[in-house]
Amino acid sequence: MSSQKTREKPHPEVRSPQRRRGRERVAALLRAGEEIFAEKGFDAATMTEIAARAGASIGSLYQFFPTKELLADTLQDVNGDALSRMLDALEEAAKGAKPATLVDRLFRDLSAFLEAHPAFAVLSDRPAADKAKKAERRQRMRGQIAALLVAMDPPLSRERAERMAVIVLHLMRISVAISGEAELAIREDVLSDLRRMLIRQIEEES
Incomplete structure (x- = not known):
């Protein structure tokens, strides 16, 4: 038996360019x-x-x-950060807002986000190579949504807001999936029903 240990191939990694030209090239590749x-x-x-x-x-x-998977993961990281910034921007608007107003703004901004980042819906359910990073991003967004629910009028308690944030995030994922079905003739009606369902649920919790 050979005493030489079998060497595992290193996992491919995304290369981060240091020069402006390289960063511009990466930005073009991501677009x-x-x-x-x-x-x-x-x-x-x-x-x-x-x-x-x-x-x-x-x-x-x-x-x-080095791989298509890494390109998709990087693109989802970029888009996930953009979604997180969108939720941060909503926090000021959520202060004292009624549930219907908050949900309307959430759906409006989510629609604008999906238009600006069309691959997000396509890649959202694809298993990520870096599961820990995906879980961390999901937890961060839950915290941001909970903060919105605590800031509205009437506010949810922190405990209820954290519970509702899980539901809201999953409903947002459903909204993303529905928005991606361009061939669905009743898409807008379904999204409207989803919006009303979310408003009722939040109002019952508050």
């Missing part, structure tokens, strides 16, 4: 990934198409993102 994933879905999208859309060589794409 191209956003477009291709939104148009074709994760499975059908190819790295060749993404590189071509970005006007980059395939070697340049693999230099920064």
Whole structure:
């Protein structure tokens, strides 16, 4: 038996560029990934198409993102941060707001977010390579939603707000999935029903 230990292959990692030119190239690759994933879905999208859309060589794409999975994970990190900033911006508007007003604003801003980040709905249910990071992002968003519910009028207690935040976040995920069904003729009616359901639930809790 050989005494030489079997070496495990290192996990591929995203390369973070230090120079401005490299950062601009990565930004272009992420924009191209956003477009291709939104148009074709994760499975059908190819790295060749993404590189071509970005006007980059395939070697340049693999230099920064060794796998399609890492590209998608990075894009979801960027989009998740944008969603978190959206929730932060809602906190001031939530102060003293009625549940219906808060939910309307939440749905309005979520709709604008999905329009600006079309790949988010496509990639949201894809298993992430970094599960710990995904769980951390989810916990952060729950805390942000709970803060909104505590700030409204009438406010929820912290305990109830934390419980409702879990429900609201899952309803937001359902909203994202429904919004991604462009062929669904009754999509807007379904989203309206979802909005009313959420308002009733929050009002019952307050």
